[in-house]
Amino acid sequence: MSGEDEPAQEELNIHAPGDKLRMAREAMKASIDDIAARTRVPVRLLSALEKGDYKALPGVTYCIGFSRAYARAVGLDEVQISREVRADLEAQDAISGTRYEAFEPADPARVPPRYLAWTAIALALVLAIGYGIWRTQFFTAPTDEEIAETRIAEAQKPAPTGHERPSAPARPAALAGDVMLTATDTVWLRVYEEGGQRLFEKEMKAGEKFTVPPTAKNPLIITGRPQALRVTIGGKEVAPLGTPDKTISDVPISATALNARAAPAAAQP
Incomplete structure (x- = not known):
């Protein structure tokens, strides 16, 4: 049966x-x-x-x-x-x-009023939701709209006039070796080739590393927290990829492109 x-x-x-x-x-x-x-x-x-x-x-x-x-x-x-x-x-x-x-006290007089328990639960939920919203704003991948707005803003930057002649600092010798991205804090990023082929996409934790393939065709990067990435060529640090907490997109990260950028402030005289 x-x-x-x-x-x-x-x-x-x-x-x-x-x-x-x-x-x-x-x-x-x-x-x-x-x-x-x-x-x-x-x-x-x-x-x-x-x-x-x-x-x-x-x-x-x-x-x-x-x-x-x-x-x-x-x-x-x-x-x-x-x-x-x-x-x-x-x-x-x-x-x-x-x-x-969490427990059942032996003395019923010690049991807190029910409204206090529900108030504590409500406060805990509010804190959890607030933390979730804060984390989403800082650590989630930028939306397509945010990326598009960033590209439009970069395209609309005024071109330098012929009257401006800033003195260019002496450029150090070009660095050689593999390009490595090291997360110094939680950060989402996407690395892809010029044709759109994705090479890497992940929310990295502090200490995680990614080496850009030397054979990649003009590798580019998108991230919303460029200050959370340490970029090195052959173990030597180069300039940050962008302004802190501002989404960057289509930024080239090949060794040639990075060598063409300005040297880090710490390395300048």
Whole structure:
């Protein structure tokens, strides 16, 4: 009798929102790491969502938000998936506030009023949302519109007049060797060839490095935080690629192009 019930139960489980997300991901031949990179949700939380282990997730709001992001990434109806996740939460009684209780004091008089607990939760959510917005502004990749605005602004810069004759400092001898980009802080960047072929795209952490292939055809870079990159040729540092916290695009980073730039201020007399 139990053997006959097992297939039926297994068939029902396939219709759980976590199973739908997993099957959609597998149909795309994408790993859970790929989804984590697209949604910026940690792998362990996506895995818990697939398994329906909602108690491993930080809270109801996050469960719903993560499920919507996952659904968008794999092409499912995010409204329907989030509705099914909420139904699962209610069915499992996970939507109650008990998950936030860290301890149960022996003396009932020590239990704080309920409104204080909800106030603390609300403040924590506000801080988390504020931090997320701040991080998004500083560390996410610039949009196509921002890149286009940067290019237009650069194109509209007035050309130097013939009356301006700034004295050019003595240029040091050209450096030779591989061009290396080293992150000094969290920074997103894209390196690509003149024809548009991408060579590298990632949000780098402090200390991570990328060596520009010597055979790359006129390699260029886009980044929103040029001050977070240390650029070297053969181990010797060259001038910064742009103004801090201002998006740069189509900036050449071959050894020839970098040698043509002004030397770093520290190296000038």
